[in-house]
Amino acid sequence: MEWKWEFSRTARRVKSSAIRDLLKLTQQPDIISFAGGLPAPELFPxxxxxxxxxxxxxxxxxxxxxxxxxxxxxxxxxxxxxxxxxxxxxxxxxxxxxxxxxxxxxxxxxxxxxxxxxxxxxxxxxxxxxxxxxxxxxxxxxxxxxxxxxxxxxxxxxxxxxxxxxxxxxxxxxxxxxxxxxxxxxxxxxxxxxxxxxxxxxxxxxxxxxxxxxxxxxxxxxxxxxxxxxxxxxxxxxxxxxxxxxxxxxxxxxxxxxxxxxxxxxxxxxxxxxxxxxxxxxGGLDRHLKVLRQEYGQRRRVMLEALRENFPPKVKWTTPQGGLFLWVELPPGVDASALLPEVVKEKVAYVPGSAFYPNGGGENTLRLNFSNASPQLIREGMKRLAKVFSAKIP
Amino acid sequence: MEWKWEFSRTARRVKSSAIRDLLKLTQQPDIISFAGGLPAPELFPxxxxxxxxxxxxxxxxxxxxxxxxxxxxxxxxxxxxxxxxxxxxxxxxxxxxxxxxxxxxxxxxxxxxxxxxxxxxxxxxxxxxxxxxxxxxxxxxxxxxxxxxxxxxxxxxxxxxxxxxxxxxxxxxxxxxxxxxxxxxxxxxxxxxxxxxxxxxxxxxxxxxxxxxxxxxxxxxxxxxxxxxxxxxxxxxxxxxxxxxxxxxxxxxxxxxxxxxxxxxxxxxxxxxxxxxxxxxxGGLDRHLKVLRQEYGQRRRVMLEALRENFPPKVKWTTPQGGLFLWVELPPGVDASALLPEVVKEKVAYVPGSAFYPNGGGENTLRLNFSNASPQLIREGMKRLAKVFSAKIP
The missing domain is CATH 3.40.640.10 (Type I PLP-dependent aspartate aminotransferase-like (Major domain))
Structure with a gap:
């Protein structure tokens, strides 16, 4: 006899998201990931x-x-x-x-x-x-x-x-x-x-x-x-x-x-x-914040430099004064979700911006995290990203 | 201007319970509490x-x-x-x-x-x-x-x-x-x-x-x-x-x-x-379970002995083969919630059984925990409890 589960409306509302499936792609050990919002583990106190x-x-x-x-x-x-x-x-x-x-x-x-x-x-x-x-x-x-x-x-x-x-x-x-x-x-x-x-x-x-x-x-x-x-x-x-x-x-x-x-x-x-x-x-917090501000500040600089130096001129981005993320806008009509599998082939990853739109939209946007990877890896990852974008963006 | 919060139906359903207010009474440092469901802290590994x-x-x-x-x-x-x-x-x-x-x-x-x-x-x-x-x-x-x-x-x-x-x-x-x-x-x-x-x-x-x-x-x-x-x-x-x-x-x-x-x-x-x-x-779990079974088993024996030796004949209780609790039934018409303040005056506590009745009832019942207090304290607490019950139960 087949068992049929009867779930609540709340449970039925919670669906598997296309984005989550896409992000599974990015969970490979040798990938340089700008996708998550993870702190740098090597800096944990x-x-x-x-x-x-x-x-x-x-x-x-x-x-x-x-x-x-x-x-x-x-x-x-x-x-x-x-x-x-x-x-x-x-x-x-x-x-x-x-x-x-x-x-x-x-x-x-x-x-x-x-x-x-x-x-x-x-x-x-x-x-x-x-x-x-x-x-x-x-x-x-x-x-x-x-x-x-x-x-x-x-x-x-x-x-x-x-x-x-x-x-x-x-x-x-x-x-x-x-x-x-x-x-x-x-x-x-x-x-x-x-x-x-x-x-x-x-x-x-x-x-x-x-x-x-x-x-x-x-x-x-x-x-x-x-x-x-x-x-x-x-x-x-x-x-x-x-x-x-x-x-x-x-x-x-x-x-x-x-x-x-x-x-x-x-x-x-x-x-x-x-x-x-x-x-x-x-007093651990203030000591640790000093470390984080210096390290993450540097990672942010490195990522912004890479954007300025290597990315196609039609790509725009925000310049955050703090936090973990910056936001990238590709030219209208370019789909960041469709590009992600290409990017993952180059062993780098981001989150397509549409994940952050409750009512749909944002297809030409993406989020980059700069706290998790080391400055060297950020440089390398951004090069790979720029390579794909330069090839795909007219 | 007075701010008026508008809460959801779920939030409005969650009310302060009379039992919880009663149990606040029992949270005194010098009380022998049979009220909670707490493990013995001195046995933590x-x-x-x-x-x-x-x-x-x-x-x-x-x-x-x-x-x-x-x-x-x-x-x-x-x-x-x-x-x-x-x-x-x-x-x-x-x-x-x-x-x-x-x-x-x-x-x-x-x-x-x-x-x-x-x-x-x-x-x-x-x-x-x-x-x-x-x-x-x-x-x-x-x-x-x-x-x-x-x-x-x-x-x-x-x-x-x-x-x-x-x-x-x-x-x-x-x-x-x-x-x-x-x-x-x-x-x-x-x-x-x-x-x-x-x-x-x-x-x-x-x-x-x-x-x-x-x-x-x-x-x-x-x-x-x-x-x-x-x-x-x-x-x-x-x-x-x-x-x-x-x-x-x-x-x-x-x-x-x-x-x-x-x-x-x-x-x-x-x-x-x-x-x-x-x-x-x-292998910590099996080692620790050995300790707990022996200690809690002893506490259970001590509590059951005290019930048999000191409690009025009209009081009934269950004899659990394990776990943390036993259940006491007072004669019909005796209200365990009403008795609790008397009991707390003697520096001992239990949970009135009505807390465990989703639709009301159980006024003449109560729950006793035997894992949290030491055997000596159980003996002493049960004596005090028996004193109140003997005085109040015809």
């Missing part, structure tokens, strides 16, 4: 994590290996509240929830706000993980284009009036995938719109500590206070394998999220929370 | 986890701290497939998904199967975390009572015919909270019903490795193959702080779950997966 782990097991093993609270380790939340306050965000430890990576934060916010058929406003292109998390709830995306100053905020108020979105989702600093940063003026305007129209902003902020040039800008959270829910993460600045991130928002929101998280996974990993706190307490 | 961690960071740090695959670390899945196969369950590594604790497994199964208004069948009483996880999806529980041989399987087929449930949720071995174990005959009948009626069984199996007397029984998964989705966890047999559990099910189910998990949190903690695998590979 392995030794300091080891020391922190030894300390934790020696002195706090009975706590670090036990069940803990859903909201997360109090000392870690206190550290984050203090650091955020120093950056102009008046956040208390009770306004912070520790999550198992920012992807869980996105999912919990989906659970908190979204119903089938709802609208949200986001940039186009935007983070593929956010598209995936929110799409699971059956929502519609009203997308707003980006330019070199970030999402075009002047187009948002009309969209909010018309669509009544549950929230506005933005990555203001070193946007993924665009690499662009929202200007101060637009930040102020966006917060004003949110206040005036009573629509919350979800500010995804994984990269702001990774600035290689220019001046820090205030976060939307710093400008907007309780209208902004901020997602922060240690994945890009310490280690993604520890799966530690946080949501900072008004207490009413955090309390609801705690209840939702309790049903979803009880609590975040106790052991890695303790280890991370030990690492942070010893 | 701290030293072996430390050695495993050192090995992982020294040899595999660049992988253990990096992003990894949603389905989980392949070697860990392979270990589990092999161990399950040895226990009579023909499971392949591709039929296993690593989750962030079994609570995440329950939530993902909710996401996979459940829509608002759906029915599921469960025992009454049943695990409070499962009630919480499935209730978030707005489902109804058709509950079936337990007796000393586990859930009354003879009542399930009629319920399945009538309610068309999405699945049958059971904890066959050392049930939480009942402490009872489903008999072999009932196991066979349950699997037959599931096959005949085409309704999947979700078998929650956190405790079967913790048997202190009697003979192992085959799991439902061993008897039912592809009609059973099994949840296993390392929380009770190694450490809950590592947040590592697994779902074993047919490949079609696992593939869907992987996609749902990818949107929910990308993947489970890489670092603790590597550490756990290192611990398992070195």
């Amino acid at each position: 392995v030794e300091e994590i080891g020391e922190a782990g030894d300390y934790v097991l020696k002195h706090e093993g009975q706590y670090a290996l036990q069940y803990s609270t859903t909201e997360g380790y109090r000392l870690l939340r206190r550290f984050l509240a203090k650091r955020m306050t120093q950056k102009g965000m008046a956040v208390d430890e009770d306004e912070i929830l520790i999550t198992g990576g920012s992807q869980q934060g996105l999912d919990l916010l989906g659970r908190l706000f979204l119903e089938e058929g709802d609208w949200i406003v986001s940039a186009q292109p935007t983070y593929v993980g956010a598209i995936q998390a929110f799409s699971a709830y059956g929502v519609n995306f009203h997308t707003v284009p980006l330019d070199k100053d970030g999402i075009k905020v002047e187009l948002i108020e009309e969209a909010v009036k018309e669509k009544k979105p549950k929230f506005i989702y933005v990555i203001p600093t070193f946007q993924n995938p665009g690499g662009v940063t929202l200007s101060l003026e637009r930040r102020r305007n966006l917060v004003e719109i949110a206040r005036r129209r009573q629509v919350p902003i979800v500010e995804d902020d994984p990269y702001s500590e990774l600035r290689y040039e220019g001046e820090d800008l205030p976060t939307l959270k710093a400008l907007g206070g309780e209208v902004v829910i901020l997602l922060g993460t240690f994945s890009k600045i310490v280690s993604p394998g520890l799966r530690l991130a946080w949501i900072a928002g008004p207490q009413e929101v955090i309390e609801k999220l705690i209840k939702l998280k309790q049903g979803a996974d009880l609590h975040t990993n106790t052991f890695t929370q303790y280890i991370l706190y030990q690492f942070l307490k010893g | 701290v030293e072996e986890i430390g050695e495993a961690g050192d090995y992982v960071l020294k040899h595999e740090g660049q992988y253990a701290l990096q992003y990894s695959t949603t389905e989980g670390y392949r070697l860990l899945r392979r270990f589990l497939a092999k161990r399950m196969t040895q226990k009579g369950m023909a499971v392949d590594e591709d039929e296993i998904l690593i989750t962030g604790g079994s609570q995440q497994g329950l939530d993902l199964l909710g996401r996979l199967f459940l829509e608002e208004g759906d029915w599921i069948v469960s025992a009454q009483p049943t695990y409070v975390g499962a009630i919480q996880a499935f209730s978030a999806y707005g489902v109804n529980f058709h509950t079936v009572p337990l007796d000393k041989d586990g859930i009354k399987v003879e009542l399930i087929e009629e319920a399945v015919k009538e309610k068309k449930p999405k699945f049958i949720y059971v904890i066959p071995t050392f049930q939480n909270p009942g402490g009872v174990t489903l008999s072999l005959e009932r196991r066979r009948n349950l699997v037959e019903i599931a096959r005949r009626r085409q309704v999947p069984i979700v078998e929650d199996d956190p405790y079967s490795e913790l048997r202190y007397e009697g003979e192992d029984l085959p799991t439902l998964k061993a008897l039912g193959g592809e009609v059973v989705i099994l949840l296993g966890t390392f929380s009770k047999i190694v450490s809950p702080g590592l947040r590592l559990a697994w779902i074993a099910g047919p490949q079609e189910v696992i593939e869907k779950l992987i996609k749902l998990k990818q949107g929910a949190d990308l993947h489970t903690n890489t670092f603790t997966q590597y550490i756990l695998y290192q611990f398992l590979k070195g």
